[in-house]
Amino acid sequence: MEATRLAKVFKALSNERRLELFRLIYSQCRQEEVRSQKDGKGCCEGIEKAFTMACGCMDLSRSTISHHFKELQNAGLITCTRQRQTFICQVNEEYVEAVRSFLS
Amino acid sequence: MEATRLAKVFKALSNERRLELFRLIYSQCRQEEVRSQKDGKGCCEGIEKAFTMACGCMDLSRSTISHHFKELQNAGLITCTRQRQTFICQVNEEYVEAVRSFLS
DNA sequence: ATTAAAGTTCGATAACATTCGAACTTTGGT
């Protein structure tokens, strides 16, 4: 991955609260993978109600949380979709892998 | 590594020019390891004239380059020492490893 | 002793980021 995009990924993770948010999403995503026996095949199907969950466990306004989700999306780290009532959030493993391989 | 410190590491890598600088240092450090057959034992002894080298290959003022070196140091990613005429720069493998393990 | 090279520090400026509350939209429940 070229420097420009990689720097954007790092920028997305450079804010402490946003990093916590990503950590939350990422760890849930990996639990989900284990639960559904998809471990190793990349990324889980997506966590539901990620926004609501984040609002519940982070002491930030909804608008700020929304903004942080946008930033993680813009960086390419996650993809969010809405299907009627639920906000579904997936981690983009390709990007996570890019960071890992940058450092090896 | 806790979120606060990790976010600082990411912040240090979030600027494109600084990322290039780190990449430069890091790749040279790893070449050095191979050359001196210390591969796998962590980090090389340190690259000499890192500042001068950076000035030569990055189109930025010396003051800005100095600033970027400081930021990488503050984040804990590198350690710089001056021994008389040479500026010696080492990569702190512990921090690199922390980032890798955050994403796994 | 003078000069040059290698870095650092300072002050300024412009750009960007974080966060909030308020106002809004869309969807679901009653």
Added chain:
DNA sequence: ACCAAAGTTCGAATGTTATCGAACTTTAAT
């Protein structure tokens, strides 16, 4: 039809970052 919940968007306030040139310090070379 009305209300609540879930999100988004906007505007403002405040703080942080990137970058430069100028002025400085320290070490080496002549």
